[in-house]
Amino acid sequence: EVAAAGSGGGSVQAGGSLRLSCVVSGRTFNTYAMAWFRQAPEKERKFVAGLYRTSGRTVYSDSVKGRFTISRDSAKNTGYLEMNSLRPEDTGVYYCAAGPSVINSAIASEAAYAYWSQGTQVTVSS
Numbered sequence: 001e002v003a004a005a006g007s008g009g010g011s012v013q014a015g016g017s018l019r020l021s022c023v024v025s026g027r028t029f030n031t032y033a034m035a036w037f038r039q040a041p042e043k044e045r046k047f048v049a050g051l052y053r054t055s056g057r058t059v060y061s062d063s064v065k066g067r068f069t070i071s072r073d074s075a076k077n078t079g080y081l082e083m084n085s086l087r088p089e090d091t092g093v094y095y096c097a098a099g100p101s102v103i104n105s106a107i108a109s110e111a112a113y114a115y116w117s118q119g120t121q122v123t124v125s126s
Contacts, residue, residue, distance in 0.1 A: 006096045006117035012086055014126050020081040022096030022117050030074035033102035036081045037110065039119070040092040047108035048094070049081060059107055063089070086124045093119035 008020040020036065033053035039045040049060045049070040058070050067086075072079040079096055097113035106112035 002098075002115050004096055004098055004115045004117040006094065006120045009094060009120035009122045011123040011125065014087055014124055016086050016124070017082070017084045018086065018122060019083070020094055020096070020120060020122075022079040022081075022098075024077050024079070024098050024115060029072075029077055029079075029098055032098045032100050033107060033112075034070070034072060034079045034096065034098040035107060035113065036070060036094060036096050038090075038092040038094045038122075040089075043092075045095065045110065047110075050107040051079070052104055052107060053100075053102055061108075083122070086122075088124050088126045091122060091124050093121055095119050 004022055004024045006022045012018055035050035036048045037045050038048050047061055048064055049068055051058050051070050067084050069082040096117045098115045099113040102112040
């Protein structure tokens with residue numbers, strides 16, 4: 001059985017950095033697409049960053065482009081989201097998602113992912 005577990009959230013001042021981790025157990029996930037989504041208070045969950053299944057190409061939402069980096073270490077079955085120059089508007093609950101059958105055009109679609117972590121809270125104060 002595949003499971004995903006996220007960690008690394010916390011509270012930081014604006015301009016600070018955090019790194020989120022997501023361990024996907026049960027299978028090697030080097031052939032999976034993975035992504036990070038976040039949900040701000042009283043808002044819908046939104047796509048933040050994605051890593052394509054086969055090419056390893058990355059894609060980001062406009063709001064985090066240039067500040068966040070998604071990556072994975074296949075040997076550790078772990079994905080990461082490096083977040084720099086954090087802003088108060090980055091506050092929210094962050095979820096990682098992984099899936100073996102995500103086509104490139106669906107990289108930002110929640111419905112494309114089979115496995116989800118529990119959320120991890122990120123709070124950025126001004």
